[in-house]
Amino acid sequence: MDADHFEVSGDGKRVLLWTDGRLKVVPSDRRASGDDDSDTNITVDLDRVRQFVDPAAEWRQMFDENGRIMRDNFWRPDMSGVDWAGVLDRYRPVLDRLATHDDLVDLLWEVHGELGTSHAYVIPRGGYGDGARQGLLGADISRHEDGSWRVDRILPAETSDPDARSPLAAPGVAVRVGDAIVAVAGQPVDPVTGPAPLLVGTAGKPVELTVSPSGGGEPRHAVVVPVADEEPLRYHAWVADRRAYVLERSGGRLGYIHVPDMQAPGWAQIHRDLRVEVLREGLIVDVRENRGGHTSQLVVEKLARRIVGWDLPRGMRAESYPRDAPRGRSWRSPTSSPAPTATS
CATH class of the missing domain: 2.30.42.10 (PDZ domain)
Known part of the structure; x- marks a missing residue:
């Protein structure tokens, strides 16, 4: 029997398994029966469980548990110099003003933000729900x-x-x-x-x-x-505004690309824009608000290309070899590349 999670009972005689979305109890000293109704393979009917909770008390516990988990597992023991206990004390009074679990999630996001770190998320149980989707007009x-x-x-x-x-x-x-x-x-x-x-x-x-x-x-x-989601629309509009700003301020000499993440979408975005923008004298690579990922080395390799020759077809425009190589004589790494001062 495959299990996603398991716990052994206090007396060591039984094992609690979470498998295929079901909770099962099986003996620890012998093979469980394949019959779900047998004494050696008991399925716990979670639909019969009734639990009465005090939301406010539960949110206080979740807040403190979040603080403990971050304290014990943050990548730097000194919390990057942040007074973590002080942060928790400063935000704890807000708990008395929460009206919904969503309010708690927002509060925890703010608390995590005090660390100024990435890869620190708060995701509600069950994700963000499958309710009726709000229609948006773009x-x-x-x-x-x-x-x-x-x-x-x-x-x-x-x-x-x-x-x-x-x-x-x-x-x-x-x-x-x-x-x-x-x-x-x-x-x-x-x-x-x-x-x-x-x-x-x-x-x-x-x-x-x-x-x-x-x-x-x-x-x-x-x-x-x-x-259901305007983010792609608003993202592309934001990029277009930044590109127009760069073109105007540089007199058309500089190209502009934004890298939204170091994953497949960001890699696709680079290739969507690079072929046009790389034709200019210089290129600004903007990684503000980048969500991270694993393709940063590919991005660096792409931008580090050098033109080693030209394809000169008769009656057609010359093309560099390799294609998509920056025209400038030097480049800065994406993490320190210049960016337009306007950020709105």
Whole structure:
């Protein structure tokens, strides 16, 4: 019998196994029967377990346990010079103000942030849930003085990334900046809460918006398919803004790429942008907000390439050999490469 986890009973006579999502009790001195109903192979029915908890007391215990685990396992015994006990004492009063488990998770993230380290996560039990997904329109929408909720910005789609789909920029939707969203699926938009509550559960599903054009005229209807996650859209928009900044400040002489992580997505992002950006006189490699990973050596090898020759096809543009090699005479490592001063 394979087991994911096990514990031996205090008297050593039985073993508690967690296997295939089930809790089992088997003897420690002989082979367990293959029959789930036998005395030597007991399945514990967890559905019958009833537990009454005091959430506030449970959160206090979790806070203290988190502090102990970090204290005992942090990569530096001196906690990088941080007064860890003092940090816990400073944040502990906030426990009395928590209303939900999500509040506790947010608090623990803040506590971990005091260490200024990476790879320190707080993940709720069961992940972040499988509830109804909030539909997002890939746009900045705000309440205006007249009480209407208007589109202030539509994030452009990134065709090279299938996850960066912009609902309001899809063919046939034709919603424009300044337009007001007055109804979702026939339900009027509340002037206080806006369209977001009406978009709950619509991610990945067609939904009808009633839009009032900014220039006046009759409201019209548009069917959109909201996304569950705007992060890819907003990330690519952020990169485009930084690239435009670099081009403007350098007079078009410097290219710009951002490396979001040292994993497969970041490796793909480098190859998505490098072939164009490397053609300029210099290249800025921005690793701010990089999430880490294991491809950093590949990134360094890629950027350390040197041009050893040129392919000169007749009637066509010359290409360097190897391709994607930086044009500059020298380069700095990604961890110290220059970056634009604007970070917003």
